[in-house]
Amino acid sequence: MDRARLSHLLARESAEAGRRNPRSRAAYERADHLFGRVPMTWMNKTAAGSFPRYLDTARGARITDIDGHEYIDFCLGDTGAMAGHSPAVVAEAVQRRFGTLGGATAMLPTEDAEWVGAELTRRFGLARWSFSLTATDANRWAIRLARAVTGRPKILVNSYSYHGSVDESLIVVGPDGSGTARPGNVGAPCDVTLTSRVAEFNDLAQLERELAHGDVAAVLMEPALTNIGIVLPEAGYLAGVRELTRRHGVLLINDETHTFSAGPGGCTAAWGLEPDMLTIGKAIGGGIPAGAYGLSAELADRLLDRSDLDLVDMGGVGGTLAGNALSVAAMRATLEHVLTDEAFAAMAGLAERFEAGVCAAIDAQGLPWSVSRLGARAEYRFASPAPRTGSESAAVADAGLEDYLHLYLANRGILLTPFHNMALMCPDTTRQDVDTHTEVFTAALAELV
Template sequence: MIAGIDPIRLEALRATEAAAFAQAHPKSAAALARDQGHYLDGVPLHWMKDWPMPHLPVVESAKGARITDIDGNGLHDFCLGDTGSMFGHSPPAVARAIKAQAGRGLTYMLPSQAGLEAGRLLTATFGAFQWQIATTATDANRFALRVARAVTGRPKVLVFHGCYHGTVDDAMVCLSDGATANRPGLLGQVADLSLVAVAVEFNDLAAVEVALARGDVAAILTEPVMTNSCMVLPAPGFHQGLRDLATKYGALLIIDETHTISSGLGGYTRVHGLQPDIFVVGKCVAGGMPTAVWGLNTATAARYHQANAARASGHSGMGTTLSANPMQFACLQATLSQVMTPQAYAHMETLAETLQQGLAAAITARGLPWHTIRVGARVEFICAPGPLLNGTEAAAAHVPQVESAVHVALLNRGCLIAPFHNMMLISPATKPSQVKALIRAFAEVLEALT
């Protein structure tokens, strides 16, 4: 058995669903065969290969929580660009902002009125930080680490085994036989990343203290909830423990909310009263326009100014030319003022709870050793018992053979979920009927498997 599933049934489902997908997507197959040779590995970005279907569907349009492909297939979208479109595809307020700004210029390395207003809205939404704008959360995390090293004079960052912080080199480490090492499969990395990073297990405060006590850690960089594998919730007192230990040993605490912004208005930090020194969020913060923000609390901003004043003139290694452009600001202002609202989150939370309960009921009905988990608008089913405690357990809980078959079967039933794990998101545009459709499709797939 594989995660409670008979391998013969699993293979039968895989073959049936692959054939059904191919039959429903002839135009997509033809378009890819004609044009994909222009791209490395046939895709514009390499992780598009991670989708488990026989080939990619080619999108015609997306609106709200629906995607339509060039074969005319409509999909209830619960992937939502892996959080990038968590507030729905083309929220009306953001679409209007893009249209209005398009005629005023796309980039000019100067502030706009929307940019000034966005700063006020960022503080009102996420807390009293002094903000900077980036294009991706990877950039924002990279810049935050530069600040942490500048103000502490220390070289290392502490991250958690299995963490997600974009493609920041420093976070591309893992635990191997109890020691920090470069992650397996890391492409083109010639440096020993253990010189600049230390990895420990999530929820292990004792290991955190051992690492901090060495005196060479500039910052703890963490997600509030581990999200890039099977989700792992923080143990009671874990985040307060991180805050206390960071303060005790003179390290900064960086909270990366790029995925956990699903937790509620202001992210997990505001909902649960966390106290980071540096706050980072990206992906959906501007309604789908590539944008990220990072902010320093008052004390860290003062230390940053002191370190910056002592720096010789020259390149800081921070910032990119197209960041903080007026299109980002227009979308950021629109999202923070009209899209990212308490009412939107209440809708998302209610439907996400319904989704989690429906998936859990289907799992229980089939007697499978799986569990479900939810963080605000973010829901996952995990093909293993839970709860999970750390990155090692989360990695072991993945069952790619089962998960990929379920993903394709759900897509053939009109429901798209994230390709990297079993993540589903609810947007303000998601309808109750769409959640019911996903629950029904999930139950049908489990029935076929069991």
């Protein structure tokens, strides 16, 4: 890679972003009362051109910014809008609940909740469900339940896995092979090794060594890593994880928040997995904040039989807005009418087309890159063969190259997930959208090489 040429192209695309988006730049420069100048600091990750584009409208697989530019959206709110932006049936359900019926949050259950729970059971196999507003909260509450029922203090995660801002998950495998705080961890309440253990994805030997200490309550894992590039499980790995956790009396929690892209029941259904708990968020609410965690019938009964656990007040599990009527109405509409079995089949087909187009462009330029796909999600990584662990994937990150590709695509009307090179399909994505990305991506590589 000619780094000087990359720097030149990146500067050119950054200047072009500034020229095309004066209103977004001005809005960013005026945002003196926002911490980091954005509503949530992660939004600065979209500022490859020194400022983020500001949202005006969004519908389906399209976004328009306040400068009037339309984008094909493969980011989809980093999975939060996997159903597409503002699906009509979800908007109608939300309006009916909030406007016609009223009572968005009343601390009373609705009948929609049982429907959603039954549908999640159909899709994922877990027998009992409870709701949250985010997957982060679902993970936090699942962790507390795991500690309560096992009497063990530690949680094991995979290096560079993604579970939101859960304190226990911000641990990676260090250079010496032992656990250490993930770089940049903000305000950790304690040394993360006091609460957590870590093993590389696809490394059963390391997992077994960590579980052998006998202090792990649960393994919290993504069935495939997603937020450090897609890292797929090797043959026999997930079966090995399940065997080891059972042998050591450890609960298994599948976090399907991103891996939901694998199909209607995520990787759990697609690959026949048998977790004790499952967490999910973002996509199931069709854009309305929503999350959920599921438990096996046996685990749910064990917990409910514990009279010493305060599950209905201030025991640490739950929140006032969790399971509110508005979120539950949105979940029902999304699962019943938008992210259906048929929709997933079409989305996966589009992701396969996306993967083929990217592979062809990479091969044409002879680049040592790879592409991985997980159902409706595809991502290119600057390594070949594709990384097999989170640490390997982190090591091949290239911020300058990512910024160039993201800016090049955005300046030509295409948005990718800003955290990495991920593209997600929604029910409104079209073959032409995919082919447009292939055309622009091919041109970006030609200029670079």
